[in-house]
Amino acid sequence: MSTQKFATKALHAGHDVSQNGGTRAVPIYQSTAYVFDDSDDAAGRFNLSVPGFIYTRLNNPTNDVLEQRLTALEGGLAAVVTASGASAIATTLLTLLRAGDHIVASNSLYGGTYNLLSVTLPRHGVTTTFVDPSDPANFAKAAQENTRAIFIESLGNPKLDVLDIEGIAKEAKAHKVPLIVDNTVATPSLLNPIEYGANIVIHSLTKYINGNGTSLGGVIIDAGTFDWTNGKFPEFTEPSPGYHGLVYSEALEAAAFIAKVRIEGLRDYGSALSPFNAFQIIQGLETLEVRIKKHSENALELATWLQDQKEVTWVNYPGLESSKYKKLADKYLPKGQSGIVTFGVKGGYESAKKLVDSTKVFSLLANIGDTKSLIIHPASTTHQQLSDEAQESTGVTKDLIRLSVGIENIEDLKHDLKEAFATIDSKALVS
Template sequence: MSEQTYGFDTLAVHAGAEPDPATGARQVPIYQTTAYVFRDADHAARLFNLEELGFIYSRLTNPTVAALANRVAALEGAAGGIACSSGHAAQIMALFPLMGPGCNIVASSRLYGGTITQFSHTIRRFGWSATFVDTDDLDAVEAAIDDNTRAIFCETIANPGGYVSDLDALARIAERAGVPLIVDNTTATPWLCRPIDHGATLVVHSATKYLTGNGTVTGGIVVDSGRFDWAASDKFPSLSQPEPAYHGLTFATLGEMAFTFHATAVGLRDLGMTMNPQGAHYTLMGIETLGLRMERHVANARAVAEWLEKDPRVEQVTYAGLDSSPYFERSKAITPKGAGALFTLGLKGGYDACVKLVDSLKLFSHVANLGDTRSLVIHPASTTHRQLDAEQQAKAGAAPNVVRLSIGIESVDDIIADLDQGLAAATA
């Protein structure tokens, strides 16, 4: 199915799959199998040589998982995609074909705390590094790029602060530098924004969040625009030079599917960050209602943010959908359907008031997750961003007086009533 032919909600239901040819099953079956029978020796050889598409072993590809990757690729307007075991796995999978010892990425300082930790510490074990900059300062982004830079990384709507990135400007910087722009689109989803339309090369998702939408699955997605010329320079030898493990195949010769095939044939083969078929099935079912859920998420979030902004117990609300937000105009350009459902509020009572608020809420669930149908709350400075120092927390929008809200799809009056009683307890 083509995104030029069908609308978003049609693609969310149909893209990536057809009725099962063997049984006629209408829903995508859960192919709970490890391996697949080859027709003959020649068929097996052609599959292993990447001369023919098909299924070999479920660490690499699985029909249920492939349907999910293809559906998200269709929703994002991408050439192809892969599904993997988590959002953090998706980030490593996105970087793996691009990086080598001594290489770096330029990353937004306003990222999810776990991502900052992954980029600050874990990737150094591969010999990679990250330079963190405020991506609102475009001169700083450009200045941070050097000969060893292999990508720019940002989030469409930053977690936790809800800040909106200027994707078009960042894409222009990336293009001048000859490197891809990688965008984490988890908090926006393709219903609010398709980063590829703004110049992004790769888009990553934590499928754990809005795509599944019910808090049952851990998963990640990487999709590729198919538009980047990996052979234009010598920066990306994994894609532009012969691959010894595939008898000298140069993946760049595969055109718009070069990255997707490499991520599957080499990345999943060797890193093993595979998504399980049952998880893929749950996410496929979740995506069927993504547009309906996001519409309610956004409407509720705006109503809650407007109410909080007027409350004297609240010092600040970071929702980009508010007229008072410095990101309001940018949000209209990047996420025209709304500014998402994730934002923070600052309390005048500081750290102690935040802890009391979290402990006093009844409808909200205190969990380390977002994007659920349920309204969720967490205090980032003591949890998701606890590993960061005070300066990093402040830059990430996770100062000690900040609480993160993920607004669900419940009746909005009930959400506001719970916040009202929670604020009363927190400021008593």
């Protein structure tokens, strides 16, 4: 399987057709628990000496196929799927960190992640310093004695800044902490952060990987490359009171982190993915490479067109020649820059709200990565809970419109926006 190309892995990885009655499609194992052969078999599964399924909060055959497939596509060691992208991030950090620990994070994060790091985790004794990610050295400057992770998005949402993952990974390695990369917007079809030094990769499967807006899901993929015995992570080198004295680094070696995510993280935080949702996400994953190519093509053409519209003050898309991220995009995203486009509209806040109220093909909703085109005004919705200063640091301005460009005919998308532009008050266009 390792020699096969992306599209083939997306269709076949993790599914042995000689099993499960010879099914060509991955079956849905809609079961909460699994029968043990006998008490010794049960004991063996619980102490990890015997492979097998126990309870769907921990593992499930349908979920297992999805985990193996995503691991293959990202080039990792192993993966755990979760109930949502947000739960993937929370489970990762809560499994990894303890009270008193510190994170250095990019300031250009999705609003929900920013809130988790800035508001929720401090209540649990975990603090975060947000930095301008344009210079990898900024992560090193913000590192403290108690820093235990660096967290970034490979392609920021909605700032669309392409980060120098390789440079940031070097800083993380120098400080002996794992680099965690949310790769949701780029997808494994366009970018594999592990190739550039990332230790843990996270996705919201709800977005491009599922692709049709029907199912929530998340995944945590462990590269298996981080040294958990470097002295900074006693949770992995000392006997675990939560799992009968197991020493993760000794028993699981390279898989220590992802094993802890499953047998303690999923067990204690309970963010299990529904097998039905796993099945739905597998269907989407099978066509990811084809879809993300079309998303990227449409987004680039639409961004180019928007630059010439009189109602538009600026356009941000990494694939544009005018983008300040074009050089990094050429390095990290040569196959396409995904389907998110942001732009500013004349008249600011009110004009932006008027525009999103007026589209007919673009749907006004809080999601990205659907095959259908989506539109939103982040300042009044997804980033509303952030202060003006925090909004600005994440790249959200009052006039910003975020488009998740779908795979419709590009001319229909242009026409829809053109008609929506016509609803903006003419006074706003000359202000």
